[in-house]
Amino acid sequence: MKAKVYVTLKKSIADPQGNAIGKALNKIGYDNVEDVRIGKLIETELGEVTKETAEKQLKEMCEKLLANTVIEQYSFEVLG
């Protein structure tokens, strides 16, 4: 079972890297770019498990390790 996990910074947390890239994009001519936020895309192969198990595991893995919920939020997608 393949899955994708998306981890992004909470709105209230500043994103220096995103800001820097936003500015760099403005500088090279894309002045319409207003906001850039950088998150993580984690692709994983969960082996032979059911969709339910996969979803349960992904939620736990996010809470425990993949995201730091003090500053980040997460979502995921099981691809089958």
Place this chain on the structure above:
Amino acid sequence: MKAKVYVTLKKSIADPQGNAIGKALNKIGYDNVEDVRIGKLIETELGEVTKETAEKQLKEMCEKLLANTVIEQYSFEVLG
């Protein structure tokens, strides 16, 4: 116009970070996890542009700045 850009390492490129996290997941009890690859999710607001312009810009921005095409590949999605 909002958009999401996904930047991931090319298949042939080793991903030490993904490996290490995969091992950590195994260690904390998810032995079924076989493979982890870590990429970037870039969320951006492009202001008032048409979908065509957005797509054209995103492609250029990926080639120029957002992805390092020597080792990374990218895809994107315009969300409207």
Place this chain on the structure above:
Amino acid sequence: MKFGIVVFPGSNCDIDCYHALRDSLNQDVDYIWHDTEGLKEYDCIILPGGFSYGDYLRCGAVAPFSKVMDEIRVHAEKGKLLVGICNGFQILTEMGLLPGALVRNKNLKFICNTVPLKVENIDTPFTNRCDLGQVINIPIAHGEGNYVVEKDELAKMKENRQILFTYQENPNGSVLDIAGICNEGKNVLGMMPHPERACEELLGNREGRLVFESIISFLEGGWKSE
């Protein structure tokens, strides 16, 4: 009095802490391997700097799952002293033993330099040998030392006087120039600067000793909390 220094795969400053405590401050000190079960009694445990588990995903993200860490949590919950320096600070926030989190430096670069810190609270086991407002010069060496925390939490920390050290010239973008904090119980310290790098004249700086001397005098009973 006994100090313990936890060694994770990827710890780099374990040795520096060991030498500072043993050679410069004449203390009894052990290394504690991350995989240890049955932790001995220590008066003060240090989580040293470095790149535990490569600091992959997030700095300090994997270390909390090391075998010894459950017992270290218990050690802290008993009110005993626990110090996280640099990567150790990151680990303590990841474990929820300290509030907030540490993110990329504002300039997005690793910074290695000696910087002036202001001591903001001297009524703690970690700062009692300092003067209030005293400025001490301590090395920093980190890529992710930019302290962030939610507003309400920050207000609580201020109220409780949990902010112990601030930067005189903010190098990394930390909120309120924060360089080091403690928990509500004032027995857990996290700081990005490296006091263990500033303990001997040969290296040109002894100002880091103040932190360790404070701990020692607290443990000797020479100082009591409020």
Place this chain on the structure above:
Amino acid sequence: MKIIDYIGREPNLLELNMYGVMWSEHCSYKHSRPLFKHFPTSGEKVLQGPGENAGIVDIGDNLAIVMKIESHNHPSAIEPYQGAATGVGGIIRDIFAMGARPIALLNSLRFGEIEKYDRVKYLLEGVVEGIAGYGNCIGIPTVGGEVYFNKSYNGNPLVNAMCVGVIEHDKIHRGNASGVGNSIMYVGAATGRDGIGGASFASVELTEESEEKRSAVQVGDPFMEKLLLEACLELLDTGSIIGIQDLGAAGLTSACCETATRGEGGMEIDVLKVPRREKGMLPVEVMISESQERMLVIVEKGREEEVEKIVEKWGLHAVVIGKVTDNGRLVVKEGDGIVADLPAESLDSSGAPKYYRDYEIPDYYREAKKFRPEDITEPKNYNDTLTSLLKSPNIASKEWIYRQYDHMVRTNTVIKPGSDAAVLRIRGTKKAIALTTDCNSRYCYLDPREGSKIAVLEAARNIICSGGRPLAITDGLNFGNPEKPDRYWQFRESIIGISEACRELDTPVISGNVSFYNETDTQAIYPTPIIGMVGVIDDVEKTCSMDFKAVGDIILQIGE
């Protein structure tokens, strides 16, 4: 000699590829070896000269310094961060393969015109971040280096990394595979298809699928290397290790044939036992992959389990992939079938063909010789001249670079970057060492022989100013295409210059590296023989840094 003379038959494609990578310039030094005889390489203090993973020089008290410099120019030009990072990783492995604990890193960088090209800025930033990323993570302080900008490097940046370690005399290990029946063990990262694809690689044998998966770019994993480093040093302490060798350029092929040749025996390995990152790899891919963070360990028969245990403690695996034989052959098997069978020595640099090239004095040199300082018109305004000098990227402060390197970790750095040479104390003794890298390549261009002498002498002055006595050098020779007579002349002159200066100072050459073909269609780089020098300071209290200390102190100029 030709391959056919060595093996008495037509080589198969695997064998051909093994010769291809081993006889490449990078591995065999076929153009440079004949000139190395000029170098002074021995001396009372030299415990190991060139030819091993790194050189070793005695500093007394049963201690010695292990050092080497290595280039990673081409990889850094393609992917600056990873190119520089893996360069650092590779040189660190060379040091701990000798049994030494690495204690310091230095580097020497050359880039094109930074004011003109964004690409140069991008390369510089990426390279510096890559060096920082690897060195900081593994916890070895980067204590010095140099960086220089010139248009000759526009198409060819240079990234040379140097590592220095300390070792006790009786702990010195060499990359030997001896003792029939001893086990060949593989430790570290799994083998992938990285780093396959050099010019010497005959791709005929590859399927289309594997072609698509191959990648010339290697990614460094400093965390893995830190574990590998600690595991290897612990292994060496057990006395169960006969030899140890890192898998660098030309991967397993090179490590196997070098250890076998040094051990004066042979070796038999099974590619199926080699841990792999990807499915379906061909024997040839396994044999020449340049995946990072891998070591070959030759273990006393019967002690394999002990080795496995220690390696596992560090979260890694050790597997037996073969054994030492006594027939002088390198035999590669895939399961039961033999896929390559060659005389080990023939692959090694001693077996590779050697080229004595023609050289020719270039015209520019004759032109330059005509220059007379009197011909320069005196500047009208010295203030303007001074400000424009200070603005030059070659003279401006390099602080923004070394700020990114953790130069204090391990708390031995007594004199930090920003002075003439870095000084590190040797814990447990009163001693310290001074380290520097130097080379003014403009001088080397104008007169390769004199310029190279100047580079050695500058390094020595930097050591002396810090309180040290120069002991030995490692050299990173970066040049253009040696097949062109004028470039070969530069190379030859440079070696003669280095040799002369080293003889005069009694600082033998104990290790080094050659990087040729640093040129594009339009131009070659300036000849750039980088000198990495170590000096010893008997009393660590007696060092000297560059800065002015107090108002009223007297300033003297010494020399001519």
